Amino acid sequence: MNGKTETYLCLVCKKSFPLKSLIPLGTIRKVITEEIAQDFPESTGLDYICQADLTKYRMQYVQSILSSEQGEVTNLEYEVINSMQEHDLISKNVENKLDQHWTFGERLADKIATFGGSWAFLICFACFLVLWIIVNTIVMVKQPADPYPFILLNLILSCLAAIQAPVIMMSQNRQEAKDRLRSQNDYQVNLKAELEIRNLHEKIDHLLMHQWDRLAKIQEIQLDLLSEMSKRKN
Structure with missing residues (x-):
């Protein structure tokens, strides 16, 4: 004083x-x-x-x-870029991965099953049946190799069905393995996408809360300045 x-x-x-x-x-x-x-x-x-x-x-x-606030935005962007660089993509090409592990027999079974379930096989087999019947009924009338009721043809058809069934089953097993890997891969991709979206929501909510809090503090300081200015005028 x-x-x-x-x-x-x-x-x-x-x-x-x-x-x-x-x-x-x-x-x-x-x-x-x-x-x-x-x-x-x-x-x-x-x-x-x-x-x-x-x-x-x-x-x-x-x-x-x-x-x-600017530094926090930059850090968030850096975290996103860094996570993308460090983590590998989960989505994979299942077809290429499986093709590297199948044996020759499994690949052959897949091709046979594919051909057996096509119109080409049906047309060829129908032509074979018609040709067999014509040869044994018209061409070789006196001494047919397989006279009516075509017992040899029935034997060939039975053998073909017996062989075709396990081939189709092998192909189905391979297809099931593909579907199982696809479903696992889809689950992993969906899970990662869900976690990434949830993480982004949390970061955005956190950033908004900080912004509102900082804006409120700045507004309080502005109100103090306005109050002091009004006191000076009075």
Whole structure:
């Protein structure tokens, strides 16, 4: 205190000001006092700060909020890029993977089953039956190789059916293995997509919460400035 007018020292600039030009630290928002405490750890709520220094710390706090927000967005983008670089794609070509492990017999069974279930096989087999019947009934009338009722033809058809059944079953087993791998791969892809979407939702919600909180703090500081300006005018 100097002379007739009470003066106090500002904590920051160490200059003397009238009491009406100083603001007690105890009346300032906590976030601002924390900024001041970083430079002056010995400060208490009974200390005073001038208007110019208080404005400086308010602007410093706003700048730190904005810079940390930009840094957080950059870190989020970096995490996404880094995760994409470190993790391999789950989707795979099942056909190429299986073709490398099938034996010659399994591949042959697959081709035979494919041909046996086509129109080409039906047409060829129908032509064979018609030709067999014509040869044994018209061409070789006196001494047919397989006279009516074509017992030899029935034997050939029975042998063909007996051989064709296990070949088709082998082909079906291979197809089931393909379908099983496809379903496993689809499940893995869907699970990864679901986890990635959930992770993105959490990051977006976290970012929005931080933004709203920071905007509210900035608005509070602006309201303090407006209140102080209105007091000065009055």
